[in-house]
Amino acid sequence: MTRYRPPAPKKSAYITPDGYAKLQAEQQALWQRRAEVTVALSEAAAEGDRSENAEYIYRKKELREIDRRIHYLQHRLPDLTVVSAQATDLTRIYFGAWVRVADEADKEMTYRIVGPDEFDPALGWISMDSPMARAMMKKTVDDEIQVETPSGVMVYYVLEVHYEPPVICV
Numbered sequence: 598m599t600r601y602r603p604p605a606p607k608k609s610a611y612i613t614p615d616g617y618a619k620l621q622a623e624q625q626a627l628w629q630r631r632a633e634v635t636v637a638l639s640e641a642a643a644e645g646d647r648s649e650n651a652e653y654i655y656r657k658k659e660l661r662e663i664d665r666r667i668h669y670l671q672h673r674l675p676d677l678t679v680v681s682a683q684a685t686d687l688t689r690i691y692f693g694a695w696v697r698v699a700d701e702a703d704k705e706m707t708y709r710i711v712g713p714d715e716f717d718p719a720l721g722w723i724s725m726d727s728p729m730a731r732a733m734m735k736k737t738v739d740d741e742i743q744v745e746t747p748s749g750v751m752v753y754y755v756l757e758v759h760y761e762p763p764v765i766c767v
Contacts, residue, residue: 608713609726611692612677616715620677624670631663673714683760690733690758692725697757698733698742705756707763708733 612620638656647653684691690710697707709722710733716724723730732742733755742753 610676610678611680611725612712612714613693614679614681616712617674617677617679620670620674620714624667624674627663627667627670631660631667634660634663677712677714687760688737688758690736690755693760695759695761695763696733696755698753699756701752
């Protein structure tokens with residue numbers, strides 16, 4: 598039995614300007630947090646026996662996690678392409694589009710197609726690499742979308758496509 602795992606499929610290298618700014622801000626915050634953790638780690642190491650020092654063990658683990666994320670961001674950010682231009686055909690679904698769809702039971706959902714580094718299901722932001730987004734690409738209003746899921750094929754209908762965030766009235 599080996600521990601080999603095949604590499605994950607390569608993610609698309611597209612991102613919105615807001616998503617890129619968030620990743621840069623995260624990287625800066627991580628560097629600041631790393632400095633704080635390094636000081637706490639050296640203080641914990643000075644307390645003596647490291648094998649039974651919970652603070653030392655915790656700080657080492659935290660430092661490894663921070664370093665892993667910084668390493669990822671340092672390699673990912675230069676490879677990203679910031680897509681700031683809108684699509685030329687605003688009636689079709691492309692990267693950055695807000696799409697309102699309905700399923701066969703007339704349940705409506707709104708999604709935004711974004712890069713894989715900024716998807717957020719709670720906001721309805723889906724990765725352009727997801728099966729749903731791939732099925733939506735280049736569709737227009739009133740088109741039918743078929744998405745292959747583990748439980749079978751789901752059918753959706755495009756109700757609206759726009760490239761500006763929806764206005765939410767409270």
